[in-house]
Amino acid sequence: MNTQRSESVRNSKPLEPGLYIVATPIGNLGDVTIRAVDVLRNCAVIACEDTRVTGKLLKAIDVSTRMRRYDDHASSETRDFLLQTALSEPVALVSDAGTPLVSDPGYRLVRAARDAGIHVTTIPGACAVVAGLTLSGLPNDRFLFAGFLPNKDKARKDVLNELGAIETTLVFYETGPRLERSLRAIGEMWPTREIAVARELTKLHEECRAGTADDLAQHYAAHPPKGEIVLLIGPPTDNAPTADPDDLLRSALLDSSPSKAAGKVAKMTGLDRQTLYSRAIELKSE
Incomplete structure (x- = not known):
């Protein structure tokens, strides 16, 4: 990074009020972005799933911003507090790891913020x-x-x-x-x-x-x-159904009944299940 860029990061402008969706590392702390550190350092409060987990990240990047727990079990009072704060100050939303809202809590908060006319922006980064x-x-x-x-x-x-x-x-x-x-x-x-x-x-x-x-x-x-x-x-492949149905049935019959074997092969090939069942009975008796 050049000196001019470093100075621009250190001397960044104060954050505007709003909700900032901040991606955090999924493993390696080195994956946290410069912009994410800047937002976390300069926001008024950080909404997080687990203050212990986020606390470790904040300690590692030398950030002392106060945290507020916000997860799937958070009360409406907590959500209202975050929304009210975001009207006049910057609020960051993080998950334990990765990009918030990807199989993580936060959907209701973001939706409520948008409905309330609060500025919402995303700080992209790691995503598993x-x-x-x-x-x-x-x-x-x-x-x-x-x-x-x-x-x-x-x-x-x-x-x-x-x-x-x-x-x-x-x-x-x-x-x-x-x-x-x-x-x-x-x-x-x-x-x-x-x-x-x-x-x-x-x-x-x-x-x-x-x-x-x-x-x-x-x-x-x-x-x-x-x-x-x-x-x-992986996606379905064109050549998967070309396998010999008898071979597929024999393989399935190793640990399945004729009925279940026929069902498995029917799903794999699209062939008629009843026809496969009859053939499975024949193969089983061989």
């Missing part, structure tokens, strides 16, 4: 969705971010069924304890699709592992993952 997508090597000209997969088996399957036919890369957030179950569910539906698991993004042990869902499930069963996870599912 984008970071995971860039590492994955999966098609990124189109992608769909769908938050966290449901924890319940049926609800998870319903979401995957709803989104599975969309010709785009699907991106989800996931946690370590739930990852293997999610991969197993994906493998049952799309055993040939390319999957990527990106974790510990920007940290010392950052990794992005790609393969089939079953291969990845086996790996993480043997190596339980820690940290925040971005789970990516």
Whole structure:
């Protein structure tokens, strides 16, 4: 950075009143932007999910601005206080990590601020969705971010069924304890699709592992993952349905009944389930 630019940052103008949506690092503190530090240092109050988490960041960047907890359980009084403050002073909104409002609280606050005519601006920066997508090597000209997969088996399957036919890369957030179950569910539906698991993004042990869902499930069963996870599912491929239905049925029959095997292959290929079931019965008796 040149000296002229450094001076312009240190001597920045006072912030106008309003709500500032500030992205924070997702791992490496070096990813915080100069503009984010400037806003956090010069705002009147910082609305954050957890004052302990944000407090560590503020200490690291030498910022002493007061904080106010604002999460999914925040009261309407807290929201009203932040809005009232933003009418006359700058208020920053941060999440524990990354870009606020991306699977984080803040939607109601931003909407209420806009409805009240309060100036709202964003200070962009790190985002795990984008970071995971860039590492994955999966098609990124189109992608769909769908938050966290449901924890319940049926609800998870319903979401995957709803989104599975969309010709785009699907991106989800996931946690370590739930990852293997999610991969197993994906493998049952799309055993040939390319999957990527990106974790510990920007940290010392950052990794992005790609393969089939079953291969990845086996790996993480043997190596339980820690940290925040971005789970990516490649789009449907033109050549996936050309696999021999008998081969797919034989593979599915290894750990499923003929009825379930037929259902799995029907979803994969679009072939008639009843016809596949009859064939599965024949293969099972061979």
